[in-house]
Amino acid sequence: MSDSPLLPLLPLPAGYRSRPATTADVPEIHRLVAACEHRLHGRATTDADGIAADLGQPGLDLACDTVLVHDRGGQPAGWAWVRGRRSTVDVHPDHRGRGLGRSLLARAEARARQRGGDRLAQTVPDGDRAAVALLGSSGYSPLVTEWLLEFAMPDEPAVPEPPEGVTVRPFRPADAHAVHRLAEDAFDEWQQRRQSYEEWARHTVERATFEPAASPIAFAGGQMVGAVLSLNGPGRDEGYVERVAVRHDHRNRGIARMLLREAFRTFHTRGMRTCTLWTHSDTGALSLYERIGMTVRRSSTVYSKELTPGRTEGEVVVDALRFPAVPPE
Structure with missing residues (x-):
């Protein structure tokens, strides 16, 4: 047993209380996140099923890996989850500047x-200066x-011939497992680890907003060589592309461009006049998307911190929460 001291207590400001999040909290967590997004971007950009997918990640222990903070009136003021090297912290705009963010981060x-x-990373919109x-x-x-x-x-997108x-x-x-393998193989060159099918499906094909009709799949010689997976965007007024993958030996043939345009056209026929997707600097795909006519709406940055060793036995006390130590994974 380690005899290192407990982490210092970081009490919540007066009038706040905290507890672990549960799946029943999805609607109110979504309201909290939507309020943050409205303040930053003028609209919500996260669906409730995205929150549910986060809380349903394999290996996430809700009792120990999440925290939900309420104010004196019982309204959600902030929340956080941590899994592996990734975490998320959100504080409601009306409750910022009171130390909640620093406590949740700690x-x-x-x-x-x-x-x-040994390391923790968080994604923060570049417009969120605080x-x-x-x-x-x-x-x-x-x-x-x-x-x-x-x-x-504004007009129906043209789709190139395959x-x-x-x-x-x-x-x-029936395509789900094959698309999972295709996507994980395609992303092996830059992602830190392969996602299990369960984890991958939770954030794609099993989401309530998954849109099969706007998720075209490409085949060559009877084998799957490309896929685009799409969701109905927040508020259902725009389409959203969640995944784009092309097999290595079929790249530079125009397959990604064709599949994206096919997804765009499907969304257009359903009355949507905008489609969005996220990419990041490790993929090197920004220029591809710009060549097909996409423009940057906004940006975010992934921040990372190396963690110094801390106490892993007994009890750790942070944010007026006590949670038992568990063996390292």
Whole structure:
């Protein structure tokens, strides 16, 4: 047993209370996140099923890996989750400037250390100056730039013909495992680890907003060589592309461009006049999307911090929460 001292107590400001989040909290967490997004971007950009997907991540222990803060009136004021090397912290705009963000950030770091983590990363919109300043003062450094791109569709988008020998059809449920393998193989060159099917599906084909009709799949010689997976965007007024993947030996043939245009056209026929997707600097795909007519709507940055070893036995006390230590993963 380690005899290192407990982490210092970081009490919540007066009038706040905290507890772990549960799946029943999805609607109110979504309201909290939507309020943050409205303040920053003028509209919500996250669906409730995106929150549900985060809370349903394999390996996430809701009792220990999440925290939800309420104000005196019982309204959600902030929340956080941590899993592996990634975490999210959100504080309602009406409750900023009171120390909640710093407390939740410290709680996330403590939990990551307790699980044996050596690094923690968070994604923050570049327009959120307070959050950027908090991470900077807490020892975080920029790691990756992310861009939200949009494609305006005042008219029905033209779709190029498939390359010779390539056929296209919409996603079918039986395609799910093959698309998972295709996507993980395509992303192996830059992602830190492969996602299990369960984890991947939770954020794609099993989401309530998944749109099979706007998720075209490409085949060549009877084998799957490309896929685009789409969701109905927040508020259902714009389409959203969640995944784009093309098999390595079929790249530079125009398959990604064709599949994206096919997804855009499907959304257009359903009355949507904009489609969006996220990409980041590690993929090197920004120029591809710009060549097909997409433009940057806004950007975010992934910040990372190396964690110094902390206590992993007994109890760690942070944010007026006590949670038992667990063996490192």
